Amino acid sequence: MQVTDFYVSAPGKAILHGEHAVVHGKVALAVSLNLRTYLRLKATTSGKVCINLPNIDTFLSWDLSQLKQLVTYFHGKRDEVQRLDAELVRRLREFIGVTNGNLDTCSMATLSFLYLYLSLFGSGELPSLTLTVWSELPTGAGLGSSAAYSVCLAAALLCASGAIPPPLKEWEHTARWCQEELELINSWAFQGEMIIHGNPSGVDNAVGTWGGMLRFLAGKIIPLSRVPLLRILLTNTKVPRSTKVLVAGVKDKINKFPSIMVPVLDSVDAISCTCEKVLSEMTCEPITGEHYNILEELIDINQHHLNVMGVGHPALDRLCQVTLAKGLHSKLTGAGGGGCGITLLRPETDSLIVQSTVQELKDCGFDCWETSIGGPGVQLLHLKGSTTSNGRIFLQGVLTSCTFQSLHFSLLPEERN
């Protein structure tokens, strides 16, 4: 057991093309969203396990002795990650006092943490440690915030347990794991997702793990080798919606008008394939304005198709109008019916245009971030963070030269121990 202090981060996820169509056997493209979740793991000698989740006001700690009682039966197969250990889940639910009904965010986060912690350390000595996880991602917005959390947990705990080695240094301040290790991280993150979502598709944790772009078709997830980093605005209209109701609505519409709707799904499929082709070209030939023109056209066409499916919303129309008035192209991402949208920024898009667009979108009552898609997956950060007298860590200076784009540590919480 080699518990040392370190940081990991994992990206959120956006659907670039193919939302809803994917339910009907068509290709979807999921991309990493560089609004990231960060985890700090700190070895302690307190005899306690602490988890701090400042975004959801959750600060919990348990004595190791309490936790040990939960794993008396434990066989400790760390690579048996095909399905959940139902007995452990049952014991944990009892332990945190949520034996029935739906779990709230705090309980789900706690449950998945304890599940991974005990699964990975239960066969040996339980380590004292403090985990702090915070995120730039809004929760419940379809941006894979729970997956980014699970990926961070899996990577940090696997690394701390020695199941995977510290990753190879990639850049000055970041490091990534090799393929086999990423697969293990992804498998354990999927377990966390199963606890949180019941029956997740596996796309979100795969994007959080591999980053870049994934092709998702008929349940198969294929990470794509190379994609360019694209500047975007991510806008959360904050209009609440039910993914289940939206998916059912699309299905009803297809059943009602099959001859009209099936071609629309075919067209969306072709949009995903065309987009994948263009992005692939952008990594192996000089990027031109025409590449961006095509990406913009695909965004516009797909947004119309999503409206045809009935998953648009006046707030999303507003997003499209506001951005189009600035020469920018937007579409909803994810379930629609409100929720989030993405706006493609061109390399030459002036920062004044971006700023005024962000301001106008905020004036509409939306949250809006300038960020990027297609960036790296889970990473370990080599940080020289210094703890101040009140426990706050300053990372800003260290990170300015690293690969993260528009990384803001405003969310970095006071660490509690």
Next chain:
Amino acid sequence: MQVTDFYVSAPGKAILHGEHAVVHGKVALAVSLNLRTYLRLKATTSGKVCINLPNIDTFLSWDLSQLKQLVTYFHGKRDEVQRLDAELVRRLREFIGVTNGNLDTCSMATLSFLYLYLSLFGSGELPSLTLTVWSELPTGAGLGSSAAYSVCLAAALLCASGAIPPPLKEWEHTARWCQEELELINSWAFQGEMIIHGNPSGVDNAVGTWGGMLRFLAGKIIPLSRVPLLRILLTNTKVPRSTKVLVAGVKDKINKFPSIMVPVLDSVDAISCTCEKVLSEMTCEPITGEHYNILEELIDINQHHLNVMGVGHPALDRLCQVTLAKGLHSKLTGAGGGGCGITLLRPETDSLIVQSTVQELKDCGFDCWETSIGGPGVQLLHLKGSTTSNGRIFLQGVLTSCTFQSLHFSLLPEERN
């Protein structure tokens, strides 16, 4: 020759579904638009032929002796209507002084009138008469105003020449011709259209002749037996556009993204077929709210598809927004890129809603009419119009009980001569 005084009218045309897709071998549905063109034919003893076109400020007259010189060669085959008599067209262009270049509206209207007049009367004695034609249709807006003019001319002159008998009385004040006679009217109207447009599709004059709805597929025009009369708003955004440029743009987009665009055309085709089926059901079973729901959904989907084809316009988006805010559904009709849009009104749509919608659209700078689609084609009106001291005819009282819906005679001009 049995020239008597009478009135005929013919409707304009709107494309309900399938514009642009029709160019690529898909079905389009053309419907009659109850903004009509009216013609009054008055027998005179002046030895002159006069034509008054108040909408375009054209008031012309010729001595019969002048016109007789144009037909010295004339063989007078009245049913040879497959193609234009090129020699007559050449003589007429010379006669009105437009031997080369594009013709203005006034010259085209004059040329087609004289062509039909001389073709139908040239083999015998030329009658003295005064024709007055006025219209509720805006010109150059893709609403078949030239075809409605040609249909009125053809019907009136065929009737006056005795080539077709006065039609059977249909209602108290209107009468229609039988199928064979309508075919003759349509053929001659097509000649008028050829003079005006060069290479017309024949759809506009067919709608003007038969009214109701026509299915247009691969150059074939099939009048549909029965369709319900639907209340609509017809809005002219007055944004100028070039049909030629728009058609070329769609073609380019299909060539650029065939896998994305071909399914969209298939979907539009299915929309037209579904709409035809629903309208047919509405004539043979009780009309329900669900029929209207489907018509509204088809309108929305097609409008999105037309945007995908790139023939939308912010003014049309505005039309859709303003009407949707009132619970009404709109799409562009015709070439798009500005031009006109139609908004479906439900039977239960309150007149206050309609009025306030019309007002809002007018406030956007648009022209807007409450009218209907699917109404009758060319008709003869039995009118007891009385000429006042200044020559203006009052028809209002006579027409209130007839089949025309929302018929306004505000355009009725002073008759000259």
